[in-house]
Amino acid sequence: MAFVISGKELAAAKKAAMTTEVENLKEKYGRVPHLAVILIGEDAGSVSYVKGKEKACLELGIKNTTIRKPSSITEKELLEIIYKLNKDAFVDGILVQLPLPRHINQTSVINSIQVDKDVDGFHPLNVASLYLKQPGIVPCTPKGIIEMLDSIHYDLEGKKACVIGRSNIVGMPVAKLLLDRNATVTVVHSKSNHIDQITKEADVLIAAVGKPRFVTSDMVKDGAVVIDVGVNRDSVTNKLCGDVDFEQVVLKASYISKVPGGVGPMTISCLMENTIECFLKHMEEKND
Numbered sequence: 247m248a249f250v251i252s253g254k255e256l257a258a259a260k261k262a263a264m265t266t267e268v269e270n271l272k273e274k275y276g277r278v279p280h281l282a283v284i285l286i287g288e289d290a291g292s293v294s295y296v297k298g299k300e301k302a303c304l305e306l307g308i309k310n311t312t313i314r315k316p317s318s319i320t321e322k323e324l325l326e327i328i329y330k331l332n333k334d335a336f337v338d339g340i341l342v343q344l345p346l347p348r349h350i351n352q353t354s355v356i357n358s359i360q361v362d363k364d365v366d367g368f369h370p371l372n373v374a375s376l377y378l379k380q381p382g383i384v385p386c387t388p389k390g391i392i393e394m395l396d397s398i399h400y401d402l403e404g405k406k407a408c409v410i411g412r413s414n415i416v417g418m419p420v421a422k423l424l425l426d427r428n429a430t431v432t433v434v435h436s437k438s439n440h441i442d443q444i445t446k447e448a449d450v451l452i453a454a455v456g457k458p459r460f461v462t463s464d465m466v467k468d469g470a471v472v473i474d475v476g477v478n479r480d481s482v483t484n485k486l487c488g489d490v491d492f493e494q495v496v497l498k499a500s501y502i503s504k505v506p507g508g509v510g511p512m513t514i515s516c517l518m519e520n521t522i523e524c525f526l527k528h529m530e531e532k533n534d
């Protein structure tokens with residue numbers, strides 16, 4: 247039976263330290279970090295994610311402004327909102343909740359966010375920094391996943407890691423972070439053949455595919471470390487479930503994360519960290 251890596255507990259421990267840090271920042275700089283979140287439309291998942299981000303800001307003492315707009319907003323109007331936030335010296339981080347309505351070009355929106363306010367780490371310059379191992383903002387979910395592996399003191403060097411999914415938000419950046427830890431990384435995706443044969447070889451399996459219970463125990467190596475990034479709705483129970491069939495895989499893995507209470511809380515705590523990082527950079531620039 248696998249040990250369950252609790253993202254919820256790890257994030258709670260980080261929260262305590264960050265709350266103190268924010269108090270100290272207020273003392274030192276006379277204001278707290280400020281995160282602006284833009285939510286377009288009413289997508290239930292996005293609404294719930296944004297609520298989680300607002301709650302975390304409140305708990306840590308980070309200032310939060312959420313701008314809610316209907317899905318009828320034009321791309322130009324959205325870009326104007328981002329332009330104003332870019333110019334606002336009292337805004338440290340800008341996050342546009344994805345996905346966006348189809349009539350809005352996601353790339354144009356991401357590219358319009360000032361790179362030093364890009365708390366998601368999605369701007370091309372932050373992506374380039376990650377790939378070139380230069381300082382920059384690291385995307386929250388991949389960063390949280392590595393912290394979960396670090397929490398069990400897992401040495402990735404020489405290990406076979408398999409990432410299921412090749413998104414810009416999770417699959418690709420987490421593959422790079424695993425590679426940076428000297429793992430041998432394979433990324434499988436919707437066009438891969440014999441996925442199960444590849445996943446079965448993996449010492450570390452990261453499931454970021456977006457399909458409920460996609461990873462079954464026959465796809466998992468005995469004693470593997472399994473991290474579940476999926477957030478899906480079970481069509482029968484309507485409850486949240488991951489990409490991994492937890493009940494089966496928990497019996498085969500050595501470590502496993504759960505949904506909910508796994509990667510989700512780590513993503514939020516890394517977002518708070520990134521917001522503090524952007525704030526500190528702004529404060530340092532001001533003093534230069």
Ligand code: GUN
Nearest residue numbers: 341342343344345366415
């Ligand atoms: N939608 C799903 N995950 C994310 C994320 O990490 N950031 C943003 N902005 N939108 C998302």
